[in-house]
Amino acid sequence: MKHKAILTVLVIGAVGLIALYMTIASGGNWDYILPRRGMKVLAMVITASTIGISTIIFQTMTNNRILTPSIMGMDSLYMLLQTALIFIVGSGSAFIMNRNLNFVVSVLLMMVFAMLLYKLLFRKEGANLFFLLLLGLIFGTFFSSISTFMQVLIDPNEFLMIQDRMFASFNNVSSDLVWVALGCIALTILWMWKDLKYLDVLALGRDQAVNLGVDYERVVRKLFLVTAVFVAISTALVGPILFLGLLVANVTYEVMKTYRHSYLMAASALIGIIAVVGGQLLVERVFSFTTTLSVIVNFIGGVYFLYLLLRERS
């Protein structure tokens, strides 16, 4: 099987990079380094795979390969929450300093928002997914504008705190949260396991899916919630990093060349891990923390897209 061979290569690549990350420049302090780096790797694996998988699901649901779940406005809401907390209660408060509390509040707020968005729109029959996305987009812009407004009023030292939250960072992820996140994600996957087979059919579009006997409204509602859970958890864990999804999903389609979601989802998780762990290695070892992961992933992603475009033309 061609697809299995590609998956094997991806597994080897991902495991190799993780091993390299765990052992590079260790200086022999294994007892100190392994648990610390292990936790970081786990956070990266969780984030990368949830972002990869949720983007694939989202793009299949919307039959569109340039959308990412960030269009629902959840990462803007996260930034708004962080900004508002610092603006109102200050950076010294428990909501900011206590990572666990902040995580719980962020996840809850993002889930409530996703549900409201959904309820608001699906009360009436005939409302479609694209209205939902449009509404999400408008809310997202609205949230960003309010955040910016508060950020310009705030004390510059406090603003540094916000800036820290603007970029995804794996450097101080709390180990409790990693386990909580892992548990939530495992439960979510278990919950949607039986509906995964519908993804291949959903990719044919709504009419064909209904024709082939998929309970379209129920399945889409469930997948929407799954995407929301994944996005909320990964964002609250490390910060906004949804830009990664577009890159990972499109590289996945390019590499796998199949419509089967069992392969696509596995591959997207692995490619996500390779991108994040590889990027983090570069950040730490080559650039010694002078740049951020987003810059590196965007740079490499941009170059890759240019390569794809040029190759298509010739």
Place this chain on the structure above:
Amino acid sequence: MVSASNVVKFFGKKKVVQDVSIQVEKGKITSLIGPNGAGKSTLLSIVSRLITSDEGEVRIDELDVAKCRGSELAKKVSILKQANHMTLKLTVRELVSFGRFPYSQGKLTAEDERYVDEAIDYMQLTDLQHTYLDELSGGQKQRAFLAMVIAQDTEYILLDEPLNNLDMKHAVQMMKVLRRLVDELGKTVVIVIHDINFASCYSDNIIAMKNGRVIREGTVNDIIKPSVLKEIYDMDINIEDVNENKICVYYA
């Protein structure tokens, strides 16, 4: 038998289907005709549960379409819409295999593969089965979608303007295939069709709609008459008998 009773559908405040009741005979081709905006496609979408009606009910062999499980209905009735825009890169065979989803839920058995082979063969697509859909011509693509419907192996097949964008040769081929599906395999076919002469030459029964209502229904001989057609289309249409077919002449 497919029966719709007192079906009403609003789009916003406009009533596009008004209190429609129809019965479709088993083992026949029934054509839905009428001017643009008559509600034909909407009615077909309601019958096939792609959209829900605001009032009334649709029954397919005693199954209530609004209440029955989608997965059950998918083994009974299939629908092919006119716009088959496809973002996926699929081969013909992969597309046709999707037709087996109601039975296999994605894991094809040897029996499913046999149905797929038969459907591809029936539509004479064997040479093209590993070609990607976006490399096919309009006529070939339409055949591939019909092959998928055949693989779905439902008793009732509903088609929304199956001749759209087909040239004469492919349109005739398509209608002949539908005729064979009914005569050889005992399927029941309902089509929305604009070309009145195709409706006249290939269907058994015709249902005429106008302004959201059924205004006439009956056999081809009942409907293809100047007086009835005048009522449906508001124009004078001459009818000539050519090789035992009734041909409507309305071009000039």
